[in-house]
Amino acid sequence: MGNWIINNGLTSFIxxxxxxxNTFLFVWFYLFYDLGDQFxxxxxxxxxxxxxxxxxxxxxxxxxxxxxxxxxxxxxxxxRGSFMCCGRTMRxxxxxxxxxxxxxxxxxxxxxxxxxxxxLLNVEWYNNSRQGxxxxxSTALSNLEDTDNTTYLNPIRTxxxxxxxxxxxxxxxxxxxxxxxxxxLALILIITSSMEVIRRSYFEVFWYTHHLFxxxxxxxxxxxxxxxxxxxxxTDPPHNTTFCKDHPEDWGRIPECPIPxxxxxxxxxxxxxxxxxxxxxxxxxxxxxxYMQTVRYRKIVMRPSKVLELQLVKNGxxxxxxxxxxxxxxxxxxxxxxxxxxxxxxxxxxxxxHIRSAGDWTDKLIDIMQxxxxxxxxxxxxxxxxxxxxxxxxxxxxxxxxxxxxxxVTPFASILKSIWYKFKESNPKLRTxxxxxxxxxxxxxxxxxxxxxxxxxxxxxxxxxMGDFLTYKLYLTGWDQVHADHVKVxxxxxxxxxxxxxxxxxxxxxxxxxxFEQVRKENPTSxxxxxxxxxxxxxxxxEKKCAKYSDVDPRKxxxxxxxxxx
Amino acid sequence: xxxxxxxxxxxEQALASGxxxxxxxxxxxxxxxxxxxxAAYAVAAGVFVCxxxxxxxxxxxxxxxERTGQxxxxxxxxxxxxxxxNYYVRAFLHAAICVxxxxxxxxxxxxxxxxxxxxxxxxxxxRGEHWEPILPRKAETRKPPESIKKPPxxxxxxxxPEMRKKRVDDLEGxxxxxxxxxxxxx
Numbered sequence: 001m002g003n004w005i006i007n008n009g010l011t012s013f014i015x016x017x018x019x020x021x022n023t024f025l026f027v028w029f030y031l032f033y034d035l036g037d038q039f040x041x042x043x044x045x046x047x048x049x050x051x052x053x054x055x056x057x058x059x060x061x062x063x064x065x066x067x068x069x070x071x072x073x074x075x076x077x078x079x080r081g082s083f084m085c086c087g088r089t090m091r092x093x094x095x096x097x098x099x100x101x102x103x104x105x106x107x108x109x110x111x112x113x114x115x116x117x118x119x120l121l122n123v124e125w126y127n128n129s130r131q132g133x134x135x136x137x138s139t140a141l142s143n144l145e146d147t148d149n150t151t152y153l154n155p156i157r158t159x160x161x162x163x164x165x166x167x168x169x170x171x172x173x174x175x176x177x178x179x180x181x182x183x184x185l186a187l188i189l190i191i192t193s194s195m196e197v198i199r200r201s202y203f204e205v206f207w208y209t210h211h212l213f214x215x216x217x218x219x220x221x222x223x224x225x226x227x228x229x230x231x232x233x234x235t236d237p238p239h240n241t242t243f244c245k246d247h248p249e250d251w252g253r254i255p256e257c258p259i260p261x262x263x264x265x266x267x268x269x270x271x272x273x274x275x276x277x278x279x280x281x282x283x284x285x286x287x288x289x290x291y292m293q294t295v296r297y298r299k300i301v302m303r304p305s306k307v308l309e310l311q312l313v314k315n316g317x318x319x320x321x322x323x324x325x326x327x328x329x330x331x332x333x334x335x336x337x338x339x340x341x342x343x344x345x346x347x348x349x350x351x352x353x354h355i356r357s358a359g360d361w362t363d364k365l366i367d368i369m370q371x372x373x374x375x376x377x378x379x380x381x382x383x384x385x386x387x388x389x390x391x392x393x394x395x396x397x398x399x400x401x402x403x404x405x406x407x408x409v410t411p412f413a414s415i416l417k418s419i420w421y422k423f424k425e426s427n428p429k430l431r432t433x434x435x436x437x438x439x440x441x442x443x444x445x446x447x448x449x450x451x452x453x454x455x456x457x458x459x460x461x462x463x464x465x466m467g468d469f470l471t472y473k474l475y476l477t478g479w480d481q482v483h484a485d486h487v488k489v490x491x492x493x494x495x496x497x498x499x500x501x502x503x504x505x506x507x508x509x510x511x512x513x514x515x516f517e518q519v520r521k522e523n524p525t526s527x528x529x530x531x532x533x534x535x536x537x538x539x540x541x542x543e544k545k546c547a548k549y550s551d552v553d554p555r556k557x558x559x560x561x562x563x564x565x566x
Numbered sequence: 567x568x569x570x571x572x573x574x575x576x577x578e579q580a581l582a583s584g585x586x587x588x589x590x591x592x593x594x595x596x597x598x599x600x601x602x603x604x605a606a607y608a609v610a611a612g613v614f615v616c617x618x619x620x621x622x623x624x625x626x627x628x629x630x631x632e633r634t635g636q637x638x639x640x641x642x643x644x645x646x647x648x649x650x651x652n653y654y655v656r657a658f659l660h661a662a663i664c665v666x667x668x669x670x671x672x673x674x675x676x677x678x679x680x681x682x683x684x685x686x687x688x689x690x691x692x693r694g695e696h697w698e699p700i701l702p703r704k705a706e707t708r709k710p711p712e713s714i715k716k717p718p719x720x721x722x723x724x725x726x727p728e729m730r731k732k733r734v735d736d737l738e739g740x741x742x743x744x745x746x747x748x749x750x751x752x
Contacts (some may be wrong), residue, residue, distance in 0.1 A: 117593050120672050124599045164601040167671035181675065188586070188679055192578040197622075197631055202570040 011096060015103075018066075022059050022107065030055035038231035040241045041141050041153060041260065045129050046122050053118035054229070056111035061272040063111065064220060067104045068276035070097035072283040073387050109191060112184060119180070123156070123167045130156045131163055140248035144259070153262045155228040175226035183219035186212040203359070204336065217277060220269055227264025235261050287337075291328060291382030298350045300369055300378055303449045306357040308366050309343075311350045314383055319346050321394065321418045322411035325353065325385030332364045337384060341410040341533075345417035347425075351386075354449065356407050395432050397529030397560070401519060403542065405440045405534025409450060412437065412533070416470070420457055423466070433526075435470045436519055438510060440534070442478035473515075474505045512541060516549045520557045528559045573623055573653060573695045576686035580660060581619040583683050587667060587676030588612030594672035601670040608673040611663050615680065618643060618650070624698035632700050644699040651698075653691035660684035 033039055033051035042050055069075070076097060129138040142154040156170050171177035192198075193209035232239070235258045244250075244257035252259040299311040319342055326337040338361055344352040357363050368379055394400050394415055404412045416437070422430045439450070454472065461467055519528060530546050532539055539561075546559035587608045594605025621640040624630045643650045650656070661684040667677030 113589070116675075117589070120590070120593050120599075121597055123671060124597060127600070164670065167600075168669075168674060171671055171674070181678075184675060185678060185682075188582055188675075189579070189682070192582050193575055195578050198575055198578060201625075201628060202574065205570055205575055 021062065025058040025062055026055045029058040036231075037241070038233075041232060041245075041262075042230065044245070045134075045138055045141060045154065046125050049118050049121040049125065050229070053115055053122060056115040056118070060108060060111045060115065061269050063104050063108050064217070064269075065272045065276050067101060067108065068273075068280045070101040070104075072279055073097075074283050074286050075279060077387050105191070105194075109187065112187060116180070116184060120167075123170060126154050126156045127163065127166050127170070130154055130159060130166075137245055137248050140251070144262070150259055151230075151233075151262045153230050153232075153260075155226075155230070174228060176223055176228055179219040179223045183216045183223070186216045186219070190216070204333075207336065217273060220273065224265070224267030224269055227267065229265050230262040231265060233261045233263050235259075287326075287384045290384045293383075295381045295383050297378045300372065302366075302370060303354070305443075305448070306366060307449060308355045308369055309352060309449065310355065310369075310378070311344070311352040312381070312383065313350045317351060317383075317386070319344075319351055319386040321346060321415045323386035323414075324411075325351070325383050325387070327353070328382035328384070329361075329365060329368075329379055330382070331368065331379040332361055336361055337382075338362075339387075341414070342386065343410050343413040343417075345414055345421050347418060347421035354407075354410055354413075394529060394531060395430055398431060398526045399434045399436075399519065399523045399528045400432055401436045401438070401515075401528060401530045401559075403438045403440070403530070403532045403534065403538070405532075405538055406442065408533035408535075409439050409441075410533070412439075412531075413450060413453060416453065416457060419470070420460060423460075423464070423469075434468070434523065436515075437470060437472035438475065438515070439472070440475045440477055440509065440538075442476075473510065475510050476505050476507050477509055512545050516545050516559070520549055524557055525555055526557055528557060530559055530561045532562070571625055571627075571695055572686050572690035572693060573697070574625070576653075576683050576690055577619055577622060579686055580615060580656075580680065580683035583660075583664075583676055583679035584612045584615030584619060586612075586679055587615065587664075587673060590667070590673040590676045594670060597672075599670065599672060604666055604670040605672055607666050608670075608676060611667070612676065615660070615663065618656075622700065623696075624700045626695070626698075630700050636700070637702075640699045640701070643697075651696050653687050653695055653697065656697075657684045657687035657691055660687065 030051045033054045034043070034048055039050065126142075128134060129142040132139045132142075142156075144150050144152050144154070145157070146152050155174065156166060158166055158169065161169055171181060189209055190212050193206050199206045232241075237255060237258055239258055239260045240256050241260075244260075247254070247257060251257050293314060293316075296313045297310065298313050299309075301309040301311075303309055322341065324339050324341040326339050328337045340353040340355060342351050343354050344350060355362055355365060357366055372378060394402070402412045402415065404410075419430075419432075419435070421427075457470065461469060530542055532542055543561045546561040549557070550559045551557060589612075591605045591608030591610075591612055593599075595602050595609060599605060617639060620633060621636040621643050622630060622633055648655075660680050664677040664680035664684065667673035667680070
């Protein structure tokens, strides 16, 4: 239990606060509309259905405010920077921005459903009242028109259409109805194209359809402009509802019951969402400005196994370890921005990315680069970033466990290079005393570009006698009989047959219990940060192990888990 | 966008539309709305669309992810053969199903969503996609090749005799059961 608190406590707290605010808003506005005197006559026509529609509307206002914030990645980077003082637990919450965005989206979807169903009931009952199906009071209320001395309560004014079609007519001719239908449609399209299956396989569909949010927010702001939620206004002399409700035929004729007056509520949604909309606009503007800045190619290298390395230079570009950038290549696609983790260290005067062939866009990019003549500049590129995630925190921990699966090793390339530079300069900022690095990979031929880096590090560390600063273990998870034979024959050689490194390659997956035990044994009193860039399944395993091997006792070893997410 | 299989998105959209149509229909019937007959139709149509769209198609490229428990639905849908395999049929079917939903407010949204799904299916059909059932792969039983049927004629290979010498300095480490008596080769 204590371990769970260490690793998930703050997230759970934030979620509890968020649900608490949602519940409060729902209940407050429900009671406002269900108990308020000014809605007495409305409730006579609609029962609780108005309250059931307005309560989710309030929750929707709040969540539409929230949904834009987690995707303002430049804003988040700013937060992350200013939180450097507040400890890593706070900053870790910013890693989970996409999860929060999805959670808020689910809440919006749910509340939209409730809101819509309640309004369907409202429209139907308003229509019935207008048709005179209910009691005399309802008919009298519905008959009130917008004239010199009366104001309407029932927003449905038409009676000369087929009564079954009046609700549809009402929905499509009022501002609220029309905007409601349009934005609900936009929301449904956004949701269906954001399903995991579509997102993972056809990112472009997801990305382009998601821009329907512009229509969503535009419609949302105007949704209340028609002011059709009516409340009773004070008249002079006052209209006594308790008495007058039984004498609708006497309204305007006896002093106790002047004709009741109604007015629409002031639209409030824009007040909730205008702030985040402006912030998001600034975010997109910033991305555009960054896109316009010149990016020069320093070097273009084709690595084995269809991996492209680009070394780029941009004015004023400053990065930290393990950060990522978004790259846009107008020659391939005007609107697509794709994230890549940088593989260079901050100490270098350029930044590099390694791009593997993984889809339409990357294939085209590699193709263009391969056709370039020697030494030529590549196509125009826009670079947005850098954006920081968990890897930035790796030097804050005394001991770090870095786990990279396959191409997920890229942020750690940046970290290891940075270590090398920091060591050479004896940088005092380096709090880390020990690093354990685990690279899991399926095939040998993905090793090459990284193997070079490790060889250099290996040599450097031996020269300086720092052999045990970095312990790395390589796991070849896709081995077969050919590999096994190869290794059997060469088992007595000094360097590994696969990588040429002194550290031998392991075969199969790591036994995490053993690894965590070893780390705990060698570092009995430290705070250990575990960083993963890899598949979800592995994240679950490591998270469990971190919880299992952590001790609530602050004097003993504690494991914190961080995950890179894309 | 070259590699997109539109049918995957059309499927998600159609399933969502089925649910929306169903919900609108339930509200219409439960609230005894005017035109509740259309709502009752929407309930039936919604259920039908959901059942038809629940089993995902096998992707022509890449791994297909099944929905939970979709196997029985796959079998049912597969039994209709070309009617369910062809996306033109599905596009027109959805277009036809969605029309009665437009006659009542409660079901209008389901109608429009299903209409959009129908259009995406049409795009999928034009691009030549079709529905493939995801069936569990039968485990291939490999028959052992002929040569294995006979028992081995020769004893198994052993390391050379030098390595089979008794190690007197390390009796514990050298202990192993040897069926054939091993004597020192002095």
